[in-house]
Amino acid sequence: MTTSARSPRAPEDQGFVPTDEWPDVTVMVDGFGEPSLPASEALEGPPIDVRFENGWTISHLFDQGEVTWTITEGDGAGATGTHEYRAVEVRPGIFFVDFVKGEGTRASDVSMILDRNDGKVTVADSSFRDRDGAVRMRTDILAGRVVGTGEIDGRDRTSALVGKRIYYRYSPTEHYEHVYLNSGTFVWHCVRGGEAGLADVDPIQVFELADDIVILHWSETVMPVESIVTIDLANKRSVGRMYCWDGPTLAPVHIPFDSRFTILSDTPYPEG
Numbered sequence: 001m002t003t004s005a006r007s008p009r010a011p012e013d014q015g016f017v018p019t020d021e022w023p024d025v026t027v028m029v030d031g032f033g034e035p036s037l038p039a040s041e042a043l044e045g046p047p048i049d050v051r052f053e054n055g056w057t058i059s060h061l062f063d064q065g066e067v068t069w070t071i072t073e074g075d076g077a078g079a080t081g082t083h084e085y086r087a088v089e090v091r092p093g094i095f096f097v098d099f100v101k102g103e104g105t106r107a108s109d110v111s112m113i114l115d116r117n118d119g120k121v122t123v124a125d126s127s128f129r130d131r132d133g134a135v136r137m138r139t140d141i142l143a144g145r146v147v148g149t150g151e152i153d154g155r156d157r158t159s160a161l162v163g164k165r166i167y168y169r170y171s172p173t174e175h176y177e178h179v180y181l182n183s184g185t186f187v188w189h190c191v192r193g194g195e196a197g198l199a200d201v202d203p204i205q206v207f208e209l210a211d212d213i214v215i216l217h218w219s220e221t222v223m224p225v226e227s228i229v230t231i232d233l234a235n236k237r238s239v240g241r242m243y244c245w246d247g248p249t250l251a252p253v254h255i256p257f258d259s260r261f262t263i264l265s266d267t268p269y270p271e272g
Contacts, residue, residue, distance in 0.1 A: 011189075014197035019222050025244045026253060027194030031174040037239065037258045040089045043097070048114075050121050052144040053152050060112075062087070067099055086256060088239050090230045091213060093117040096239045100254050105135060107252045109243035111228045113215055119149025122207065124217060126226035126243040128252075135250060137243070139217060139226045141205070155207040159183045160214050160233070163267040167191070168238060168259040177264070180204075186218065216240075229257075236261050 043062040049072070051057045057073035062085065070080040085099040097112040108127035115121070121144035129138050143154035161180040168176050174193035180186045183206060189199035200222055207215040212234035218227050229240025242255040 011191055017197050022198055022222065023194060024246060025223050025225060025242075026246050028174065028242070028255060029253065031171060031194045032255055032257050033171050035086075035088070035239075035256050035258045037088050040087045040095065042089060043087055043095060043114075049147040050144045051147055051152060052121075052123070052142050053154065054142060056144075057147065067097070088258070090232060090237070090239045091210065091235075094210060094213075094230075096230055098241050098256060100243075100252065104252070105245075105250055109226075109241065109252075109254055111241060113209065113228075113230060114146075115210070116146070117210075119146035120153065120155065121145060122155055122215060124228040126228070128245070135224070135245070137219070137224050137226045137245075139219060139228070141217065155209065155215065157183060158206050158208045158214055160208070160212075161186075161206055161216070161231070163269065165264040165267070166231075166261050167264050168261045170257050170259045180206075188218075231261075233263075236263070 047059045047061045049057060049059045055074040056071055059070045059072050061068045065084055066082050067085040068080065068082040071077050081101055083099040083101050085097060087095050087097045090096050093116045095114045097114060100107055100109050102108055105128040108125055111124045113122045123142045123144060124139050126137060126139040129136050143152055145152045162182055163180065165177060165179045175191045177189050177191055178186050184203055185201060186204050187199060187201050190196050200220065202218050202220050205217045209215050209230060213230060213232045216229050216231055225242050225244040227240060227242045229238050231238045238261060239258045241257065244253045245251060246253055
């Protein structure tokens with residue numbers, strides 16, 4: 001398997017790339033570079049306690065670029081950890097928080113979408129799994145609510161992306177398009193960048209977040225990649241992360257990102 005970046009040919013000059021010729025996912029790291037949106041310190045201050053649907057209550061203390069989480073109720077009560085975190089305010093009062101805990105194949109990437117306007121919380125926890133002797137990945141999605149803001153009310157699934165073809169610019173060199181076929185399936189295609197010409201069809205989950213903004217999770221079937229992202233259809237901005245591993249070493253690879261995007265088309269389907 002080659003690890004060299006593919007040439008920046010236009011899509012009409014590209015062709016099908018067999019999976020045994022795909023580069024390692026690490027080719028994206030340099031191309032994506034650092035996220036363009038600034039990190040927010042707005043969550044730093046008193047602890048934020050969140051109740052989850054599985055019975056956990058977890059206290060989160062954000063302080064000087066680190067988050068300390070402590071399970072105060074539920075299975076594993078007393079467990080705690082401190083990690084560097086990054087929070088981005090994707091809209092006023094809505095935060096995408098991300099941190100990696102653990103090491104090697106025991107590491108996991110925890111992303112928390114926290115809406116301080118209504119207290120709703122969605123957590124995506126991506127980790128490594130042994131599947132029939134092969135290392136693969138999975139993401140567990142958990143609903144929660146900030147203590148004192150109401151009952152836990154999981155986010156509804158939405159079809160808001162169905163029929164859309166969106167062109168994402170993650171950096172000057174890395175451009176991808178998504179075609180959302182239905183509420184559970186999409187096509188991704190690298191138009192420009194380290195994976196130029198690569199494309200696949202993968203499963204997705206899409207949840208409502210606020211007016212014209214959704215949460216998208218996708219799990220790649222060829223590459224070991226788990227992604228969670230907020231997509232703001234009104235402001236044409238996405239914020240998220242990819243989590244995967246370096247094929248030769250199994251070292252975790254964490255890629256935070258944001259993008260500007262263009263909706264190329266929005267296809268209505270005929271009724272008959």
